[in-house]
Each structure stands twice: as structure tokens, then as C-alpha cells.
Amino acid sequence: MSKPLLAGIEAGGTKFVCAVGYSPVDILKEIRFPTTTPEETMTRAYDFFKECQEEYGPIASLGIGSFGPVDLDRRSKTYGYITSTPKVRWAGTDIVGFFKSRMDVPIGFDTDTGAAALGEGRYGAGRGCDTFLYLTIGTGVGGGVVVDNKALHGLVHPEVGHIRLVPREDDTFQGTCPFHGTCLEGMAAGPAIQERWGKPGIELPEDHPAWDLEAYYLAQGLAAMVLTLSPQRIIMGGGVMHQPQIFPALRRYLKEFLNGYVDRPEITEEREDYIVFPERENQAGITGALLLAQDQLGAVQ
Amino acid sequence: MSKPLLAGIEAGGTKFVCAVGYSPVDILKEIRFPTTTPEETMTRAYDFFKECQEEYGPIASLGIGSFGPVDLDRRSKTYGYITSTPKVRWAGTDIVGFFKSRMDVPIGFDTDTGAAALGEGRYGAGRGCDTFLYLTIGTGVGGGVVVDNKALHGLVHPEVGHIRLVPREDDTFQGTCPFHGTCLEGMAAGPAIQERWGKPGIELPEDHPAWDLEAYYLAQGLAAMVLTLSPQRIIMGGGVMHQPQIFPALRRYLKEFLNGYVDRPEITEEREDYIVFPERENQAGITGALLLAQDQLGAVQ
Ligand SMILES: Nc1ncnc2c1ncn2[C@@H]1O[C@H](COP(=O)(O)OP(=O)(O)O)[C@@H](O)[C@H]1O
Ligand SMILES: Nc1ncnc2c1ncn2[C@@H]1O[C@H](COP(=O)(O)OP(=O)(O)O)[C@@H](O)[C@H]1O
Ligand SMILES: [Zn+2]
Ligand SMILES: [Zn+2]
Numbered sequence: 001m002s003k004p005l006l007a008g009i010e011a012g013g014t015k016f017v018c019a020v021g022y023s024p025v026d027i028l029k030e031i032r033f034p035t036t037t038p039e040e041t042m043t044r045a046y047d048f049f050k051e052c053q054e055e056y057g058p059i060a061s062l063g064i065g066s067f068g069p070v071d072l073d074r075r076s077k078t079y080g081y082i083t084s085t086p087k088v089r090w091a092g093t094d095i096v097g098f099f100k101s102r103m104d105v106p107i108g109f110d111t112d113t114g115a116a117a118l119g120e121g122r123y124g125a126g127r128g129c130d131t132f133l134y135l136t137i138g139t140g141v142g143g144g145v146v147v148d149n150k151a152l153h154g155l156v157h158p159e160v161g162h163i164r165l166v167p168r169e170d171d172t173f174q175g176t177c178p179f180h181g182t183c184l185e186g187m188a189a190g191p192a193i194q195e196r197w198g199k200p201g202i203e204l205p206e207d208h209p210a211w212d213l214e215a216y217y218l219a220q221g222l223a224a225m226v227l228t229l230s231p232q233r234i235i236m237g238g239g240v241m242h243q244p245q246i247f248p249a250l251r252r253y254l255k256e257f258l259n260g261y262v263d264r265p266e267i268t269e270e271r272e273d274y275i276v277f278p279e280r281e282n283q284a285g286i287t288g289a290l291l292l293a294q295d296q297l298g299a300v301q
Numbered sequence: 302m303s304k305p306l307l308a309g310i311e312a313g314g315t316k317f318v319c320a321v322g323y324s325p326v327d328i329l330k331e332i333r334f335p336t337t338t339p340e341e342t343m344t345r346a347y348d349f350f351k352e353c354q355e356e357y358g359p360i361a362s363l364g365i366g367s368f369g370p371v372d373l374d375r376r377s378k379t380y381g382y383i384t385s386t387p388k389v390r391w392a393g394t395d396i397v398g399f400f401k402s403r404m405d406v407p408i409g410f411d412t413d414t415g416a417a418a419l420g421e422g423r424y425g426a427g428r429g430c431d432t433f434l435y436l437t438i439g440t441g442v443g444g445g446v447v448v449d450n451k452a453l454h455g456l457v458h459p460e461v462g463h464i465r466l467v468p469r470e471d472d473t474f475q476g477t478c479p480f481h482g483t484c485l486e487g488m489a490a491g492p493a494i495q496e497r498w499g500k501p502g503i504e505l506p507e508d509h510p511a512w513d514l515e516a517y518y519l520a521q522g523l524a525a526m527v528l529t530l531s532p533q534r535i536i537m538g539g540g541v542m543h544q545p546q547i548f549p550a551l552r553r554y555l556k557e558f559l560n561g562y563v564d565r566p567e568i569t570e571e572r573e574d575y576i577v578f579p580e581r582e583n584q585a586g587i588t589g590a591l592l593l594a595q596d597q598l599g600a601v602q
Binding site: 069083084130131132145147148150152153154155156157158159160161162163164166179180220223224225226227228229230231232257258259260261262263264266 | 457
């Protein structure tokens with residue numbers, strides 16, 4: 001008997017990645033295209049899977065990791081929807097329903113960062129951790145939490161990007177978040193850097209004061225997350241984290257803010273293997289989506 | 302065959318509770334006494350268990366929920382110790398070792414709030430929740446997190462009392478926490494109320510401005526926890542929460558701080574069953590300790 005064919009979608013706010021494979025790390029075919037309207041983008045994904053079925057035979061299950069907020073509550077009427085997203089055209093889109101009505105296979109569903117966290121957990125920097133945190137610092141600040149190989153959901157799902165920060169005395173920037181102003185995303189995501197300093201992060205030199213301030217704010221958010229979750233590792237990716245000078249400053253500030261209260265060498269010795277860059281950077285999301293597909297087969301068999 | 306006899310210790314900073322029973326809620330005998338020196342207090346607990354064995358036969362397992370910080374890492378040399386506690390005489394006490402060398406039964410070990418959270422989860426206000434938060438606001442601010450019926454540990458264990466707050470404009474109090482000044486515990490635990498207003502909370506009238514400020518700070522901490530963990534319920538006990546007027550103000554401020562971002566009726570409609578008082582108040586800790594004992598038998602059998 002041949003292995004079941006898995007399909008995955010990493011549904012991002014800027015681009016979609018779709019893939020099929022016999023395992024989450026044995027991808028046969030992958031496609032990436034920009035996110036436009038829901039109808040056009042989802043149809044393009046569906047057309048890709050139709051093609052794949054002609055080439056490789058029937059798809060056994062689908063996993064979707066989607067930008068959000070999304071409704072992950074299986075008892076809810078809007079389960080599988082993208083809900084109150086600022087990307088207006090996508091608010092209220094029944095993404096799971098779209099594929100369910102066309103493909104009739106079991107569908108696993110999570111947030112984009114939840115899926116990426118699962119991918120990094122199984123095949124990347126989260127290996128061996130029971131509890132870890134995965135963050136992306138890009139156009140927004142998003143995060144996924146994994147506990148015992150499952151993405152944590154609870155009431156909805158973590159939204160660590162919106163933790164409130166204490167602005168540093170020398171920073172008068174009001175923050176970009178329409179909900180909270182000076183929350184983590186409002187102060188430290190890519191657009192906040194661009195607005196505060198007048199140009200995008202990528203154009204600022206490595207020794208620009210922007211990076212120390214960036215580490216200061218990220219570490220404030222991390223301190224709250226460490227005190228709430230006690231992660232065994234913190235994986236930080238996204239465009240902004242391509243500035244490697246942020247990492248040492250981040251470890252220093254996290255230690256300073258916790259001030260000895262969490263008395264572990266990971267923090268007090270500013271260990272380099274505690275706050276780390278992802279190992280599977282651009283693949284974590286789609287790997288996680290395929291893991292969600294694989295989980296569905298476990299549940300069904 | 303008779304049921305195995307369980308023993309439990311709720312080791313608090315002010316008092317110890319010890320009990321034996323055939324189930325966590327079928328207690329045969331219980332004793333409460335003040336916490337003095339480690340030697341004297343632990344010996345008193347051990348003497349109680351010896352007596353119980355004479356009366357009821359051999360104890361099958363022991364569960365300990367201890368004040369801390371404690372070392373919960375089974376691979377660590379100081380597993381089962383109370384570590385860097387501000388209660389100086391207890392720093393470095395091998396509490397699991399003390400009982401292990403005398404009783405030769407399997408011992409389950411967790412924080413006091415972790416144990417209490419488990420007790421509330423199984424038999425109290427946390428029933429039916431996959432992910433919930435249990436907090437006590439008393440001499441300190443402590444918390445336990447339960448995910449899928451297990452107390453969350455990770456790197457150490459949650460220490461939500463030390464989340465940094467933004468002081469309210471009209472409050473110049475510097476906070477009581479020796480580590481962080483204006484963290485949640487430093488601004489909102491019982492001693493902070495007493496120092497800020499010149500008398501203990503219990504002597505302040507119900508309409509005193511202390512309670513609105515208290516709710517303001519507690520809600521700030523809760524907002525960070527909700528964004529990180531997404532709990533399905535928040536259970537809040539401890540001396541300070543005996544002021545029932547805190548609850549409605551807390552729900553109002555939590556909604557205000559999240560400002561629509563976590564778009565769930567539990568928060569936006571300020572639901573009374575989202576932030577709740579414990580159901581098993583004074584019994585949650587010892588019930589949880591007995592659950593830890595029971596878990597040991599599952600693991601051993
Ligand atoms: N090398 C870099 N250094 C600093 N900022 C960067 C860098 N690359 C991208 N960014 C910023 O990150 C944001 C884009 O994040 P990215 O993770 O690439 O995409 P998205 O979050 O949209 O998926 C933009 O605000 C951009 O300015
Ligand atoms: N009814 C009350 N109203 C307000 N504060 C109270 C009340 N009862 C106790 N406290 C305060 O709570 C703290 C004691 O907390 P408690 O939970 O009883 O014990 P502990 O935290 O030491 O186990 C003290 O600071 C006390 O002033
Ligand atoms: Zn925000
Ligand atoms: Zn503190």
C-alpha cells in the first residue's frame with residue numbers, strides 16, 4: 001500500500017504556499033503566490049491540488065495554517081473562518097469550508113504561527129522541548145505556543161503581539177497598533193521601525209540605535225511570556241530578526257528585566273541556545289500545515 | 302483489595318496542611334499548623350503521617366505542593382528543592398528528599414499554586430476547561446497554569462506575579478517587589494495595598510479607591526496572560542479576592558485593555574463565568590497534593 005498523500009496550505013497575509021507530499025518533509029510539489037481576494041487566492045490553491053491529484057493520485061488529507069485571527073473552536077458556527085482580520089476583504093472568510101466543499105478530505109486547521117511552531121517543533125529548533133514559544137517579527141508580531149507537541153489554543157489562541165509595553169524614557173513614538181498603540185506589535189514590528197526612524201529596518205546600519213531599542217521592546221514582551229508560560233526555548237523569526245545584532249541585546253535585556261527571579265542559566269548566563277533563530281525559516285509554515293494534515297489521518301484511522 | 306492510602310502536603314509559606322485519604326476528596330484525617338523552621342515543620346508533617354499509618358495502614362504515595370520557587374526538573378541535582386525563596390531559612394531545602402528518605406513511597410511534587418490549580422481543575426471551578434489559569438492574590442501573587450489536566454512547567458514554572466506593569470498616572474507608589482518594584486505582585490499583592498494606603502485591605506471600605514486601582518493592576522496582568530496563554534477560564538483566589546467588588550471592575554478593565562482584539566463574549570460581554578472565585582478555596586491546595594499522590598500510583602502501576 002502506498003503512503004497517503006498529504007496536502008498543506010500556509011495561508012499568509014502576503015502570500016500563500018501550497019504543497020503536497022508523502023510526509024511533512026518529503027514534499028513532491030510546492031507553489032507560492034501572492035494573496036489577493038479570497039475567491040481568487042483559494043481557487044488558485046484548489047487548482048494546484050487538482051493538478052497534483054492528476055499527477056500523484058488522490059489527496060488523503062489537508063492541513064491549513066492561516067493568518068487570522070481565526071476561529072479554532074470546533075463547536076462554533078464560524079469554526080474554520082478567518083474572523084476579525086484587519087485585511088478587510090478576508091474578514092469572515094470560511095477558508096476551511098471552501099476546501100471542505102470541494103475536496104471531501106479531513107482538514108486540519110490552525111493559525112499560521114501555530115502551524116509554523118509545530119513545524120519548527122518537530123523538525124527544527126523546537127526539537128526536544130515540551131513547551132516552547134515561536135514568534136515572528138515582521139509586518140506584525142505573531143506567536144505560537146507548543147505544549148506537548150500540540151499548538152495551544154484555549155479560549156482562542158495566543159496573540160502575544162498585543163502585550164502592552166512600557167515605552168522607554170527616550171522614545172516618544174506612539175505606536176502603530178490601532179487597538180493598543182504601544183503594544184509589542186505597535187512598537188516593534190517592521191512598520192513601527194519604519195515609522196519611528198523614517199526608513200525601513202533593512203536600510204538602517206547595524207549600529208543604529210534602532211536595534212538596541214528593538215531588543216529592549218522585544219525583551220519586555222518576552223519577559224511577560226516567560227513569566228506566564230515558562231518556555232524551554234524561544235524561537236524568533238520574521239523579517240526583522242534578520243538583524244543578528246538583535247539577539248545578544250535581547251538576551252541581555254531579558255536577563256535585566258527578570259533580574260534574577262527566574263534563576264536558570266538559560267536566562268542568567270544569556271545562553272545562545274535559549275533565544276534562537278528558526279532552523280526551517282521559510283519552510284516551517286508549510287511543514288506545519290502538512291503535519292496538521294498528517295494528524296487528521298491519525299485521528300481518522 | 303482495599304484502596305491505596307494517599308498522603309498530601311500543602312506546604313505554604315505561612316502554614317502547612319497535611320492529609321491522608323482514599324481519594325483526593327475523601328479525606329480521612331487532616332492537620333494544619335504554622336510554617337516555622339524546615340526541620341521542625343517537616344518533622345511535624347512526618348509525625349502526622351506516622352500516626353496515620355498506625356491508624357489506617359501503610360501510605361501508598363505522597364504528593365507535595367510547595368511554596369517556592371522550587372526545582373521541578375527531574376534531571377536536575379536539586380530536583381525537589383525549594384530554591385531561591387525570600388523565606389531565607391527555607392532556601393535550599395530538599396523537601397522531597399526529606400520525605401523520600403523517611404517514607405520510601407513514590408512522591409509527586411509541584412508548586413503550591415500548581416497543585417491548587419490541579420485541585421480546582423478536577424473538582425472545582427476549572428472543570429471542563431482544557432486550558433485555564435489559577436491565581437492567588439495574597440501575601441504574594443502566584444499562579445498555576447493547567448493544560449490538558451497537567452500543571453504547566455516548561456523551563457521552571459509560571460511566575461505570573463512578576464509581570465511588569467504600567468503604573469497608573471495618579472499612582473506614585475514604587476512597588477514592594479525587591480526584584481522588580483512595580484511588577485504585579487509589587488503593586489497589587491496584600492502588602493502593596495497595605496503600604497500604599499497605610500492600612501491592610503481588610504480595613505478599607507468597600508467603596509475605597511484602592512479597589513478600583515487594584516482591579517486596574519490585576520487586569521493589566523491578566524491582559525498579558527490572556528494574550529500569551531488564551532485561558533478558557535481565570536480562577537482568582539487568595540485573601541485580597543475576598544473583596545467581591547474587585548471582580549466586576551476587573552472584567553471591565555480587562556475588556557478595556559484588550560480593546561476588542563480578543564473578540565470573544567467571555568471578554569467583550571464581561572461574562573461572570575470567565576473570571577471567577579475558586580470553588581474549593583481552602584481545600585484546593587490539599588486536594589491537588591492528593592491528586593499528585595494519586596498520579597504517582599498511575600505512573601507506578
Ligand atoms: N533584513 C531586515 N531587517 C530589518 N527589517 C526587515 C528585514 N527584512 C524585512 N524586514 C521588515 O520586516 C517586515 C516584513 O516581514 P516579513 O516577515 O518578511 O513578512 P510578513 O510578516 O509580511 O510575513 C517589513 O516591515 C520589513 O521592513
Ligand atoms: N478580606 C480581605 N480583604 C483584603 N485583603 C485581605 C483580606 N484578607 C486578607 N487580605 C490580605 O491578603 C494577604 C494574605 O493573603 P492570604 O491569601 O490570606 O495568605 P497567604 O498569601 O499568605 O497564603 C494579606 O496581605 C492581607 O492583608
Ligand atoms: Zn496591539
Ligand atoms: Zn516582582
